[in-house]
Amino acid sequence: MENILEVKDLHISFDTYAGQVRAIRGVNFDLKPGETLAIVGESGSGKSVTSRSIMRLLASNANVDNGEILFKGEDLVKKSEKEMQKIRGSEIAMIFQDPMTSLNPTQKIGKQIAEPIIKHQAVSKEEAYKKAEELLRLVGIPNPEKRMKQYPHQFSGGQRQRIVIAIALGCNPDILIADEPTTALDVTIQAQILELMKELQHKIKTSIIFITHDLGVVANVADRVAVMYAGKFVEVGTVDEIFYNPQHPYTWGLLSSMPTLETSGYLYAIPGTPPDLLNPPKGDAFAPRSEYALKVDTMYEPPLFKVSDTHFAATWLLHPDAPKVTPPAEIVARQSGFRTKQLQIQPSDDLSQMSGQDLEGPQDKNNLSVDELTTDRDGKGEANEPRY
Ligand SMILES: Nc1ncnc2c1ncn2[C@@H]1O[C@H](COP(=O)(O)OP(=O)(O)O)[C@@H](O)[C@H]1O
Numbered sequence: 181m182e183n184i185l186e187v188k189d190l191h192i193s194f195d196t197y198a199g200q201v202r203a204i205r206g207v208n209f210d211l212k213p214g215e216t217l218a219i220v221g222e223s224g225s226g227k228s229v230t231s232r233s234i235m236r237l238l239a240s241n242a243n244v245d246n247g248e249i250l251f252k253g254e255d256l257v258k259k260s261e262k263e264m265q266k267i268r269g270s271e272i273a274m275i276f277q278d279p280m281t282s283l284n285p286t287q288k289i290g291k292q293i294a295e296p297i298i299k300h301q302a303v304s305k306e307e308a309y310k311k312a313e314e315l316l317r318l319v320g321i322p323n324p325e326k327r328m329k330q331y332p333h334q335f336s337g338g339q340r341q342r343i344v345i346a347i348a349l350g351c352n353p354d355i356l357i358a359d360e361p362t363t364a365l366d367v368t369i370q371a372q373i374l375e376l377m378k379e380l381q382h383k384i385k386t387s388i389i390f391i392t393h394d395l396g397v398v399a400n401v402a403d404r405v406a407v408m409y410a411g412k413f414v415e416v417g418t419v420d421e422i423f424y425n426p427q428h429p430y431t432w433g434l435l436s437s438m439p440t441l442e443t444s445g446y447l448y449a450i451p452g453t454p455p456d457l458l459n460p461p462k463g464d465a466f467a468p469r470s471e472y473a474l475k476v477d478t479m480y481e482p483p484l485f486k487v488s489d490t491h492f493a494a495t496w497l498l499h500p501d502a503p504k505v506t507p508p509a510e511i512v513a514r515q516s517g518f519r520t521k522q523l524q525i526q527p528s529d530d531l532s533q534m535s536g537q538d539l540e541g542p543q544d545k546n547n548l549s550v551d552e553l554t555t556d557r558d559g560k561g562e563a564n565e566p567r568y
Pocket residue numbers: 194195196201203221222223224225226227228229230239240241242457
């Protein structure tokens with residue numbers, strides 16, 4: 181299936197008084213028609229900047245330093261603002277965490293849904309209002325004909341997010357980007373909106389990029405998951421691969437800090453804080469927080485290693501010569517239930533291009549010395565014991 185979107189080696193920085201913030205440091209991914217890709221990572225990892233770059237809605241101090249964003253084969257980075265205005269809302273639509281940022285408090289809901297339809301599609305006013313009413317019904321707002329005449333403040337938070345989704349769907353976008361669409365809502369409403377998105381995806385078959393800091397919500401909505409850390413995708417795979425056969429210590433940490441039904445009391449939290457993107461660290465950016473860090477992590481950035489045709493992770497632990505470490509018990513339990521066909525773990529050359537990480541390190545990743553691949557970071561000859 182041809183990809184509707186291909187992001188290649190994207191690098192974005194922001195000019196600030198303190199210097200250049202390197203927010204996106206070589207992001208690569210693709211999106212297939214009708215698929216839902218979840219992008220997950222802690223706050224500040226670059227999820228919003230990635231999604232805003234697709235819409236070309238970046239702050240004025242942003243620079244796209246490198247990369248391509250191919251939408252139906254055309255590079256959005258090179259489009260004029262006028263061309264982007266045509267694409268925004270009609271071919272690519274975005275919904276944000278706070279529905280009120282997208283709604284006009286002084287305008288009736290019906291008008292707010294119908295207007296973009298009139299603007300982007302060759303339909304009459306009557307047809308557009310008819311469609312607006314259908315959309316309200318589709319997103320689960322009862323009495324749409326009456327509610328069309330009401331204002332945003334007459335709706336609850338969850339209903340407002342439904343309305344924003346209706347507006348986004350108005351022009352049958354090819355891609356819907358949802359940036360933490362449920363984060364501002366309480367848990368039950370959150371579940372309802374997620375259910376709605378799943379249902380809509382089924383009916384409408386729009387491609388969706390679903391952004392969240394909460395790995396717990398993606399299992400139900402996504403086909404594939406990309407785990408983001410410090411401006412990079414550190415692991416990408418199908419939902420099953422990420423949940424039941426995760427390979428990156430950061431993904432292990434995220435999964436371990438997820439509350440489950442069995443969780444009682446103490447919940448694991450990943451130690452430390454994300455790196456300062458004014459001075460991104462050399463090597464693996466997660467290493468300073470990882471119990472599993474190897475010596476090589478402090479020197480060279482790991483490429484994306486191939487785990488399966490759909491699963492890649494950027495950790496030196498996947499290097500054939502790396503020591504075998506035992507993941508946290510909870511992760512081992514997840515993995516034991518996962519039936520892999522055949523795990524072929526190899527550094528993949530096609531993906532070093534896909535990973536776009538300018539490796540300052542050895543070009544031939546198979547030629548790392550055994551010494552570099554020890555877990556011994558401080559030279560005392562003791563392997564780090566996982567302490568999850
Ligand atoms: N306009 C800006 N100026 C400077 N830094 C920014 C700007 N916008 C975002 N950043 C920085 O880019 C990084 C990624 O931000 P963001 O994509 O919003 O994270 P997320 O959505 O994953 O929480 C953060 O370090 C953030 O501080």
